[in-house]
Amino acid sequence: MSRIGVFVCHCGENISATVDCHKVAETCAKVPGVVHSVDYKYMCSDPGQNLIREAIKEKNLTGVVVAACSPRMHEPTFRRTCADSGLNPFLCEMANLREHCSWVHEKNDVTTEKAIDLVRILVEKVKRNKPLFPIKVPVTKTALVLGGGIAGIQAALDIANSGHKVIMVERDPSIGGHMSQLSETFPTLDCSQCILTPRMVEVAQHPNITLYTYSELESLDGFIGNFKVKIRKKARCVDEKLCTGCGLCTQKCPNKKIPSEFNTGLGTRTAIYVPFPQAVPNKPVIDKANCTYFQKGKCKLCEKICPTQAIRYDQQDEIISVDVGGIVLATGFNVLDTDFFPEYGYGKYKDVINGLQFERLASASGPTLGVMKRPSDGKTPETIVFIACAGSRDSAKGIEYCSKICCMYTAKHAMLYKHKVHHGKAYVFYMDIRAGGKMYEEFVRRAIEEDGVSYIRGRVSRIYEKNGKLIVKGADTLLGAQPMEIEADMVVLATAGVANAGAEELAQKLHVSYDPYHFFAEAHPKLRPVETNTAGIFLAGACQAPRDIPETVAQASGAASKVAALFSQDELTREPLIAVVHRTAPPIYSSCVGCFICQSACPYQAIEKEEIRTRDGKLIKTVAKVNPGLCQGCGTCVALCRSKSIDLQGYSHEQVYAEVISLLNRGEESNVGI
Amino acid sequence: MKLGFYPGCSLEGSSREYNESLCASAAALGIELQAVPDWNCCGATAAHNLNHNLSLALPARILALAQKEKMPELVVPCAACFSRLKVTRHELLENETLLKEISKIIEMELTPDIPRIINIIEMLEKYVMADIDGKIKSPFKHKVACYYGCLLVRPHKILKFDRPEDPQSMDGIMKRIGATPIDWAFKVECCGAGFSVSRTDVVAKLSGQIIEDAVSRGAEAIVVACPMCHSNLDLRRKAINDYSHQNYTIPAIYITQAIGLALGLDKKELGLHRHLVPVEFPATGKPAVTQTEA
Numbered sequence: 032m033s034r035i036g037v038f039v040c041h042c043g044e045n046i047s048a049t050v051d052c053h054k055v056a057e058t059c060a061k062v063p064g065v066v067h068s069v070d071y072k073y074m075c076s077d078p079g080q081n082l083i084r085e086a087i088k089e090k091n092l093t094g095v096v097v098a099a100c101s102p103r104m105h106e107p108t109f110r111r112t113c114a115d116s117g118l119n120p121f122l123c124e125m126a127n128l129r130e131h132c133s134w135v136h137e138k139n140d141v142t143t144e145k146a147i148d149l150v151r152i153l154v155e156k157v158k159r160n161k162p163l164f165p166i167k168v169p170v171t172k173t174a175l176v177l178g179g180g181i182a183g184i185q186a187a188l189d190i191a192n193s194g195h196k197v198i199m200v201e202r203d204p205s206i207g208g209h210m211s212q213l214s215e216t217f218p219t220l221d222c223s224q225c226i227l228t229p230r231m232v233e234v235a236q237h238p239n240i241t242l243y244t245y246s247e248l249e250s251l252d253g254f255i256g257n258f259k260v261k262i263r264k265k266a267r268c269v270d271e272k273l274c275t276g277c278g279l280c281t282q283k284c285p286n287k288k289i290p291s292e293f294n295t296g297l298g299t300r301t302a303i304y305v306p307f308p309q310a311v312p313n314k315p316v317i318d319k320a321n322c323t324y325f326q327k328g329k330c331k332l333c334e335k336i337c338p339t340q341a342i343r344y345d346q347q348d349e350i351i352s353v354d355v356g357g358i359v360l361a362t363g364f365n366v367l368d369t370d371f372f373p374e375y376g377y378g379k380y381k382d383v384i385n386g387l388q389f390e391r392l393a394s395a396s397g398p399t400l401g402v403m404k405r406p407s408d409g410k411t412p413e414t415i416v417f418i419a420c421a422g423s424r425d426s427a428k429g430i431e432y433c434s435k436i437c438c439m440y441t442a443k444h445a446m447l448y449k450h451k452v453h454h455g456k457a458y459v460f461y462m463d464i465r466a467g468g469k470m471y472e473e474f475v476r477r478a479i480e481e482d483g484v485s486y487i488r489g490r491v492s493r494i495y496e497k498n499g500k501l502i503v504k505g506a507d508t509l510l511g512a513q514p515m516e517i518e519a520d521m522v523v524l525a526t527a528g529v530a531n532a533g534a535e536e537l538a539q540k541l542h543v544s545y546d547p548y549h550f551f552a553e554a555h556p557k558l559r560p561v562e563t564n565t566a567g568i569f570l571a572g573a574c575q576a577p578r579d580i581p582e583t584v585a586q587a588s589g590a591a592s593k594v595a596a597l598f599s600q601d602e603l604t605r606e607p608l609i610a611v612v613h614r615t616a617p618p619i620y621s622s623c624v625g626c627f628i629c630q631s632a633c634p635y636q637a638i639e640k641e642e643i644r645t646r647d648g649k650l651i652k653t654v655a656k657v658n659p660g661l662c663q664g665c666g667t668c669v670a671l672c673r674s675k676s677i678d679l680q681g682y683s684h685e686q687v688y689a690e691v692i693s694l695l696n697r698g699e700e701s702n703v704g705i
Numbered sequence: 706m707k708l709g710f711y712p713g714c715s716l717e718g719s720s721r722e723y724n725e726s727l728c729a730s731a732a733a734l735g736i737e738l739q740a741v742p743d744w745n746c747c748g749a750t751a752a753h754n755l756n757h758n759l760s761l762a763l764p765a766r767i768l769a770l771a772q773k774e775k776m777p778e779l780v781v782p783c784a785a786c787f788s789r790l791k792v793t794r795h796e797l798l799e800n801e802t803l804l805k806e807i808s809k810i811i812e813m814e815l816t817p818d819i820p821r822i823i824n825i826i827e828m829l830e831k832y833v834m835a836d837i838d839g840k841i842k843s844p845f846k847h848k849v850a851c852y853y854g855c856l857l858v859r860p861h862k863i864l865k866f867d868r869p870e871d872p873q874s875m876d877g878i879m880k881r882i883g884a885t886p887i888d889w890a891f892k893v894e895c896c897g898a899g900f901s902v903s904r905t906d907v908v909a910k911l912s913g914q915i916i917e918d919a920v921s922r923g924a925e926a927i928v929v930a931c932p933m934c935h936s937n938l939d940l941r942r943k944a945i946n947d948y949s950h951q952n953y954t955i956p957a958i959y960i961t962q963a964i965g966l967a968l969g970l971d972k973k974e975l976g977l978h979r980h981l982v983p984v985e986f987p988a989t990g991k992p993a994v995t996q997t998e999a
Contacts, residue, residue, distance in 0.1 A: 372870070373868055373870045373871025374870035374871060379888070427861075427862075493870075493890065493894075495889075495890030495918075496890075497890070497918075497921075502890070
């Protein structure tokens with residue numbers, strides 16, 4: 032026989048101002064099974080909690096209903112209180128009289144009636160509660176970091192420095208990401224590579240970090256603490272152990288005219304190549320699509336010249352399987368394809384370039400060694416136009432959001448140009464200047480005031496070539512939308528930052544959600560910004576949204592600390608509010624018919640197949656089984672199960688029906704009363 | 706093949722040659738253009754400046770008449786008429802109440818299966834281009850500037866035709882009939898449109914820039930698909946030349962005239978004699994401009 036205690040809280044006046052708490056306690060005392068019912072001003076206070084503790088002991092309670100605020104607020108508090116007195120914490124339920132009743136209704140009898148109902152249905156539920164015990168899951172204390180840009184590097188180093196193993200996977204032949212392509216960084220104008228390359232080397236040399244470059248995630252299985260990862264290590268055609276990185280092969284390769292990805296097509300590379308001199312690892316790869324040997328079957332110059340015989344034309348992709356406990360997604364971003372703006376002539380005119388290309392032109396390691404030369408004829412551009420928001424904040428042609436970094440890098444570009452070409456004219460067409468950040472606004476003012484960059488508020492409608500000049504047609508909206516025409520030698524488009532190619536596919540592989548722009552979605556935009564909706568997978572950097580270096584680094588450290596916290600325990604404790612498949616004694620074994628609709632419906636891949644066999648191994652039936660580590664307790668499978676064989680612990684069919692029926696019964700009773 | 710056809714007023718008046726060349730070329734290509742009986746004005750610029758319902762009711766009547774004739778599709782050669790009819794169709798399909806309201810105004814039942822509206826380029830792409838090669842008798846071997854103007858490609862949201870800032874469809878058709886379309890910057894710039902009457906100087910400047918760019922890039926002809934554009938580039942040539950102190954001789958021709966010539970049709974049949982700027986191609990390499998004495 033159930034012995035339920037009801038504890039009604041006034042929450043100061045938050046509840047008692049509109050609900051007659053005393054009447055609630057009095058009425059609920061008469062509900063069958065309730066042996067104790069009191070009200071108190073602050074149930075969460077020490078004396079309030081003591082009321083519960085004492086009642087549990089004195090009245091030997093088998094269940095507790097606390098009628099107070101939202102369970103989001105104090106459920107952990109009252110469950111602990113119950114546990115203190117030896118009652119299983121899952122035998123404690125909270126009726127939300129504050130958010131669901133007193134705060135949203137006026138003071139009258141009906142409000143009190145509703146409060147009574149809220150308590151009564153939970154009394155019926157808690158009568159049917161069963162003691163539950165937290166689920167323990169072991170943790171593999173190795174992290175996987177996907178992406179070797181600054182976000183991945185920071186996250187990997189932080190996790191490795193807290194004493195855990197890290198596996199870093201990078202798609203390109205070298206780590207470094209976009210930051211390695213940048214010239215100088217705002218707002219301090221320190222050289223990007225100079226601050227990045229030491230960290231790249233640290234990653235390569237760190238005893239806790241295993242680095243797989245030129246590799247991609249093949250598949251992911253498992254759950255928080257217990258992920259099983261397959262990594263495809265693409266064939267470099269170079270034996271990394273033998274290669275010393277001497278570079279003879281890259282000098283001898285006859286195929287020298289391939290556009291260099293690192294130099295954004297402004298420079299060239301060979302077919303066997305290292306993307307840039309500071310690459311980590313400094314080992315070349317063979318680009319098979321452009322290699323004479325792979326295309327025509329003849330050449331092998333690199334093999335002949337290699338002093339350590341490290342060339343392996345027959346090398347195959349390798350699949351590496353690893354177990355990890357947590358994952359940091361740091362796959363970065365891309366710049367918007369400029370085909371959106373045929374009116375700007377990108378691709379048609381060589382001297383219309385994007386921001387990333389300008390970074391290479393301004394970089395000391397770039398194709399011009401940092402000398403300002405325009406791509407078409409190598410002349411110094413005397414007049415240069417920068418177009419901000421080329422695609423950003425443009426729902427008609429580009430993307431709706433603000434790419435956030437362009438205002439700052441455009442100011443930096445204009446400044447770098449003026450520092451290199453003192454007599455040159457630099458114009459910036461902008462919509463608004465968004466320079467929120469430490470020393471950011473000051474930086475933009477410096478470009479305008481000290482370096483004399485002309486900022487024009489307005490949009491550019493068209494760019495076309497005429498007599499060797501790029502005619503930039505725009506409007507100055509601060510001068511009454513006066514049409515402007517600038518004869519420029521070079522134009523730089525601050526193209527929008529967009530999700531990386533393949534982001535959607537990767538998100539699906541990892542079962543993390545993504546937004547309409549294919550950026551990975553955080554679990555909560557404010558309070559859980561580095562977590563995904565999938566437990567154990569965290570986010571860092573521009574794969575979540577466009578962001579600059581300081582923000583990326585901060586977020587990467589945040590993600591790393593989440594991983595470190597995850598790894599600080601040997602076992603994970605999870606709430607046992609998960610789905611379970613019906614099991615019973617032979618000869619029925621389970622009411623599950625094995626249709627596995629639940630499996631296709633489960634968003635967390637938590638449903639497995641279980642074969643029930645006799646002692647001699649004969650298969651009796653195949654039924655569904657819920658993996659307690661993966662199940663998030665969403666209940667989708669419960670709703671879809673045709674044979675009602677799945678129940679959600681803590682929210683079983685029996686419990687929910689009891690709640691509903693108790694409400695229906697009240698109606699009958701009150702009718703009888705009338 | 707029979708196609709529904711809405712000529713509009715320009716094709717009966719200032720741009721008769723557009724109509725003549727269209728009908729002649731269509732006949733040669735085996736297309737029968739069946740005009741909407743008892744058609745009326747599309748409302749042009751005037752109607753939508755005056756009253757929104759009027760701007761919808763006028764084209765709606767045309768659409769209702771076409772619907773009555775069971776025309777699934779309507780070819781509309783004039784870019785302005787095309788725009789008005791297509792915008793009206795779009796608005797009526799978006800809003801059921803409006804469709805009923807306008808039906809009441811025009812006293813004709815307009816049901817949601819309103820005929821589709823296509824412009825001349827779409828007609829050519831859809832019904833002509835697939836097997837044109839065998840029909841070309843004298844390839845139109847000229848460097849041409851394909852000029853789209855504004856209403857043929859804008860607003861993109863409604864028209865959903867070609868790329869609004871860098872259209873390619875007309876260029877593609879010109880290539881097929883043997884011409885070499887030039888890459889130029891004024892494909893979709895404004896010609897000055899209706900200012901032709903009230904502010905001819907504005908048209909002289911804007912249309913002058915279009916001609917200047919086409920000529921400087923070596924075009925022998927400007928190909929258009931809009932009576933307004935044609936009128937400004939042809940009829941206003943003197944104003945343009947006076948304004949820019951040039952003597953531009955480059956002809957502006959309709960896309961249907963270029964096709965007619967490629968099909969080997971007679972110049973007169975194509976209405977080429979009606980232009981104010983003589984349609985002569987400097988095939989000998991003469992520039993399309995002669996410097997006036999300063």
